[in-house]
Amino acid sequence: xxxxxxxxxxxxxxxxxxxxxxxxxxxxxxxxxxxxxxxxxxxxxxxxxxxxxxxxxxxxxxxxxxxxxxxxxxxxxxxxxxxxxxxxxxxxxxxxxxxxxxxxxxxxxxxxxxxxxxxxxxxxxxxxxxxxxxxxxxxxxxxxxxxxxxxxxxxxxxxxxxxxxxxxxxxxxxxxxxxxxxxxxxxxxxxxxxxxxxxxxxxxxxxxxxxxxxxxxxxxxxxxxxxxxxx
Numbered sequence: 170x171x172x173x174x175x176x177x178x179x180x181x182x183x184x185x186x187x188x189x190x191x192x193x194x195x196x197x198x199x200x201x202x203x204x205x206x207x208x209x210x211x212x213x214x215x216x217x218x219x220x221x222x223x224x225x226x227x228x229x230x231x232x233x234x235x236x237x238x239x240x241x242x243x244x245x246x247x248x249x250x251x252x253x254x255x256x257x258x259x260x261x262x263x264x265x266x267x268x269x270x271x272x273x274x275x276x277x278x279x280x281x282x283x284x285x286x287x288x289x290x291x292x293x294x295x296x297x298x299x300x301x302x303x304x305x306x307x308x309x310x311x312x313x314x315x316x317x318x319x320x321x322x323x324x325x326x327x328x329x330x331x332x333x334x335x336x337x338x339x340x341x342x343x344x345x346x347x348x349x350x351x352x353x354x355x356x357x358x359x360x361x362x363x364x365x366x367x368x369x370x371x372x373x374x375x376x377x378x379x380x381x382x383x384x385x386x387x388x389x390x391x392x393x394x395x396x397x398x399x400x
Contacts, residue, residue: 178205180216182315184224194218204315204334206351248324249388255320256300256384258307270377274306279381280374286390288366293394295363297325298332299370300387328360332367339368 182201187194198221202210259275271277278300285299305316318334325333338355341347342365347355355361374381382390 175205175210176214176216176220178312179210180220180224181312183216183221184227185315187221187225194221197221204318206338249392251324252297252301252391253384253388255304255307259303262303262306262310269375271375271379272377274303275384276381277374278303279384279387280376280379281370282374282387283379283381284370284374285367288370289363291394292363293391293398294326294329295332295367296391296394298329298336298367300391301325301329302333302336302367302371331358331360332364335364336367336371339364340371343368343372 179198179201182205183194183197186197186200198215202215256275256278259278260273262274264272264274264277266272269277271280281302282296282300285296289295301317301321303313303317304320305313305318308320309316314334314337318330321330321333335355335358338347338351342352342355355364358364
């Protein structure tokens, strides 16, 4: 079942890449697999061209009917207000009580931020990754990770985006479910230590009644940190 879900997710993301970047079937499929699985995927687990074409047709109909981007974007020049606009809808996203006894996605994100702040209080990119890693769940529940990356592409740095993109692979590592090639790829990154720390904060930030700041408190902290760095 898990493999079937991954196959469908790869097909959907490959279709999105083909639609938006005009990638070839092969290139889009490989890139989609890398993003979702964190590394190499056996060819038997990859979707066929027919499966990708089916997703591409659905995606094309969606764009044609709405004449808009697949995902909304905050309309403000203040990036911290944009972050707030992305965070607040998470309060309505209920999470699995088995894995997330804390309840909603906003509370989870704020718990993860608080844990991250205790570890690296002056690393703005790391803290933003902790706070914003789940914003896609409020707008695209079928593909929340991919939605998160698209929403944040122009709002955060490449390092922050890399941390968010590779967090699922780091979580798989903690679960003992990541292959050796994918582990090697992560280890080769200069941001490897922060990535694994982010994954551990994400795992620990799932406590009913756990410590967490208000949204505005977290954003004010980040805004002040950014101003300090600009001085």
